[in-house]
Amino acid sequence: MNVDQKTIVERTQASDTEELLDRVTVFREDMEPEAIRIIEAELSRRGFTDDAILAHAKNRCESNIVGDDGSALRCTSCDRPAIVEDRDWFRVFGKLPIFPRSVRYCELHSRERHESRPDDDDGVT
């Protein structure tokens, strides 16, 4: 095992299961074949069968947003697959609105945003 493979194995073992499932399904086209093999081996070690991985892929494909080239888009706030797209203000220091921008959120950040700003209506459409 070379240094690159050892690094991939260590990072894979330290990653959470949902992230690994997303990498070998939604973001599979972005991955090197060797990395896919290592992640699939780790998922197998954690008890995930091919059927479970396929079920995750099917679930994600029903909800995630894809770009013009057909590839899955990532959340603006993290590396998870985006499920909603919205408009929001780009803010200086997180406060002063400068210009509207397109943002995308994963399931987690969509829920957090809705919970923190349930009545948000700042006129961006």
Ligand SMILES: [Zn+2]
């Ligand atoms: Zn996110």
